Amino acid sequence: MKRMLILENGEVFYGKALGSQKEQTGEVVFNTSMTGYQEIMSDPSYCDQIITMTYPLIGNYGINRDDFESIIPNIKGMIVKEAADIPSHFRSRLSLDEWLKQHDIPGIQRIDTRRLTKLIRETGTLKGKICSGEVNIEQVVKELQNTHFRTDQVSRVSTKSEFINPGTKERVVLIDFGAKKGIIKDLVAKGYEVIVVPYNTTADKILSMAPDSVVLSNGPGDPTDVPDAITTVRNLLGHVPIFGICLGHQLLALACGAKTGKMKFGHRGANHPVKDLRTGQITMSSQNHGYTVIAESVKDTPLEITHINVNDGTVEGLKHKDLLAFSVQYHPEASPGPEDAKGLFNELQSMMDEKKGETAYA
Structure with a gap:
């Protein structure tokens, strides 16, 4: 299924669905770690943020039961270049897609994460929304520009x-x-x-x-x-x-x-x-x-x-x-x-x- 990442500055990234199908708004940030995506997604410090992983392949060793940094994740979404469909590791219990669905967290893959990261470095962190391909882009941009995130x-x-x-x-x-x-x-x-x-x-x-x-x-x-x-x-x-x-x-x-x-x-x-x-x-x-x-x-x-x-x-x-x-x-x-x-x-x-x-x- 097609998905979009719409940013408050009007930029739109088209990709493929990952995780939950819900639409979600958050602060779009990037992380340069090559591994450790499970710890990152469960880190409470990412509360209300949509995480962009700069490493191109995420999910290749799956999700295990031990490496969580919190019980309940608080991220708003995940953005990756490519999500591994068939993880390979003896501790793996779920794929990245399965875990995101389990926690009702939306994601998007197959977008140019390098361009997105460069954009964030040039403009600073941006408000963004992961949504379906059927929304009114101009309306979403206006909503994002008027969005004020919680401070609690x-x-x-x-x-x-x-x-x-x-x-x-x-x-x-x-x-x-x-x-x-x-x-x-x-x-x-x-x-x-x-x-x-x-x-x-x-x-x-x-x-x-x-x-x-x-x-x-x-x-x-x-x-x-x-x-x-x-x-x-x-x-x-x-x-x-x-x-x-x-x-x-x-x-x-x-x-x-x-x-x-x-x-x-x-x-x-x-x-x-x-x-x-x-x-x-x-x-x-x-x-x-x-x-x-x-x-x-x-x-x-x-x-x-x-x-x-x-x-x-x-x-x-x-x-x-x-x-x-x-x-x-x-x-x-x-x-x-x-x-x-x-x-x-x-x-x-x-x-x-x-x-x-x-x-x-x-």
């Missing part, structure tokens, strides 16, 4: 109640702004007791749990849309070590007086080089964000920039000059992507040791 993504993807992952070491409270399973998995693998709490949990409630540290998770959307979370982070500073990841990084920056802004087309992929300004080391990182900390705004805050993006110089890491708090814009747990940055969890341990007055050994 964090509240929709966050856990609704706290839960505990048992461990034998320190207690880590993870504030869930749309946390990927990979973050919890890596913290549990280190032996920590991980208490996951909703995004709107107050600082007093968190401190009453007697945590040894607090991790601010990744999540979707604009960090300024969750002002209560900024207040919570501000009230936690100085009381407990803090580690921010992705959206959590932006929230730490805002809590300390820095500013954030929307990027033209964001960073989404598993091959983004990051430089540690303290050591000069280059790390390949997995990223997914459309907002960034504005470097100039950090100057008059108690924060210092520790990492930058090699490609465009944007802020990738921050550290508080006086308190036990640091953050990174990328994903140390990867899922998917390179695992170069997993050592950042050791920095979290070092902060907890410092808080307890112990000596941390590498």
Whole structure:
């Protein structure tokens, strides 16, 4: 069946149906990862977005039961050059098309994803709609231009109640702004007791749990849309070590007086080089964000920039000059992507040791 992708600027891409037949509107973004489409589609940070995969063949190893980053996907659609009809992998349970239909997510394939990606890079992210070939294009374009997306993504993807992952070491409270399973998995693998709490949990409630540290998770959307979370982070500073990841990084920056802004087309992929300004080391990182900390705004805050993006110089890491708090814009747990940055969890341990007055050994 024929399908169309219509963009707010009037561009139209004609392709073939994939997944659900429903019509869906979302923010069209692109991801440059060659693998990991299952983790990407289930990442809560993609809430309300239509994902374009730049790698030309997607779905070749199918969908398995283990590699999801959330139980319920929140993406609005998938765009691929070609979807594999017959996946080949011993863990595969469903094809990409079958999984999309199972979750009522529309997709489109057989379009020029290279041209679409170049268009997004030139104009910035665009509102788009995946629909049938029988709609009035001019009317859809007008609807898209007048569409305003919701700003409550964090509240929709966050856990609704706290839960505990048992461990034998320190207690880590993870504030869930749309946390990927990979973050919890890596913290549990280190032996920590991980208490996951909703995004709107107050600082007093968190401190009453007697945590040894607090991790601010990744999540979707604009960090300024969750002002209560900024207040919570501000009230936690100085009381407990803090580690921010992705959206959590932006929230730490805002809590300390820095500013954030929307990027033209964001960073989404598993091959983004990051430089540690303290050591000069280059790390390949997995990223997914459309907002960034504005470097100039950090100057008059108690924060210092520790990492930058090699490609465009944007802020990738921050550290508080006086308190036990640091953050990174990328994903140390990867899922998917390179695992170069997993050592950042050791920095979290070092902060907890410092808080307890112990000596941390590498």
